[in-house]
Amino acid sequence: MIDFHTHIIPNIDDGSRSIEETFDLIQEAKEAGFEGIILTSHYIENYYETESYERDVWVKAISDSLKSKGMDTKLYLGNEIYMSENLMELLIQGKASTINNGSYVLFELPLNIEPINLYDVIYSMQQNKIVPILAHPERYTFVQKDPNLIYDLVEKGVLMQANYGSILGQYGEKAQLFLRKFLESNMIHFLGSDVHRKNTIYKRIPQALNEIKHIIGTKKLNELTIINPKLVLENKRIDVPRIQKVKLTLKERLIMYLKK
Numbered sequence: 001m002i003d004f005h006t007h008i009i010p011n012i013d014d015g016s017r018s019i020e021e022t023f024d025l026i027q028e029a030k031e032a033g034f035e036g037i038i039l040t041s042h043y044i045e046n047y048y049e050t051e052s053y054e055r056d057v058w059v060k061a062i063s064d065s066l067k068s069k070g071m072d073t074k075l076y077l078g079n080e081i082y083m084s085e086n087l088m089e090l091l092i093q094g095k096a097s098t099i100n101n102g103s104y105v106l107f108e109l110p111l112n113i114e115p116i117n118l119y120d121v122i123y124s125m126q127q128n129k130i131v132p133i134l135a136h137p138e139r140y141t142f143v144q145k146d147p148n149l150i151y152d153l154v155e156k157g158v159l160m161q162a163n164y165g166s167i168l169g170q171y172g173e174k175a176q177l178f179l180r181k182f183l184e185s186n187m188i189h190f191l192g193s194d195v196h197r198k199n200t201i202y203k204r205i206p207q208a209l210n211e212i213k214h215i216i217g218t219k220k221l222n223e224l225t226i227i228n229p230k231l232v233l234e235n236k237r238i239d240v241p242r243i244q245k246v247k248l249t250l251k252e253r254l255i256m257y258l259k260k
């Protein structure tokens with residue numbers, strides 16, 4: 001498997017706090033079954049601004065150290081870019097990174113407010129032959145109020161990466177519910193740990209995989225954890241399956257009402 005979303009490079013965002021923790025996290029990832037890890041440190045203007053060349057140095061240095069330790073885990077450069085009007089400029093200037101220097105970009109939104117320029121930024125990426133991948137759609141409160149925003153985005157060519165922890169309730173019952181609905185509707189294309197600290201989500205990956213497999217089956221799970229990530233790393237096209245709009249049952253609507 002390939003972990004699509006992590007915060008493992010030390011001391012450049014809110015993830016790993018030391019090189020020792022970095023290697024502990026990589027060991028945990030290996031034990032959880034990950035053969036490859038995409039290092040998607042935050043890029044947030046005026047907050048987390050470690051540029052691509054610096055992070056690339058980290059990726060190579062950590063990879064060399066892993067080889068010297070006899071560990072065969074593969075590391076790949078990426079970013080989780082906080083959406084802004086000049087996202088394309090950040091990429092062109094080499095400040096923020098595509099995934100493995102290809103055409104795919106992982107980006108995130110404000111958790112509680114839908115950006116008014118969301119479609120403009122997506123259009124800008126696509127005009128520049130960038131394939132946008134939205135991080136953890138199940139976690140945004142405005143998506144939970146209008147889940148078919150994700151249907152609309154997928155229809156417009158945006159791919160979706162969900163967090164393993166969401167299916168276990170790590171981010172609350174609403175995120176758990178909507179990840180299930182998005183999985184059932186064929187609107188998730190990748191899974192990631194979004195790991196920040198050791199002794200957290202990697203220990204629970206087997207449980208998360210089991211829960212997700214019960215929803216979508218083994219073949220589809222392999223697509224999200226192995227096949228699609230490899231296509232991204234090889235900068236190849238991903239064929240998106242037919243999707244369905246999210247429909248909540250009466251019981252699910254009640255859960256949403258009670259959790260307001």
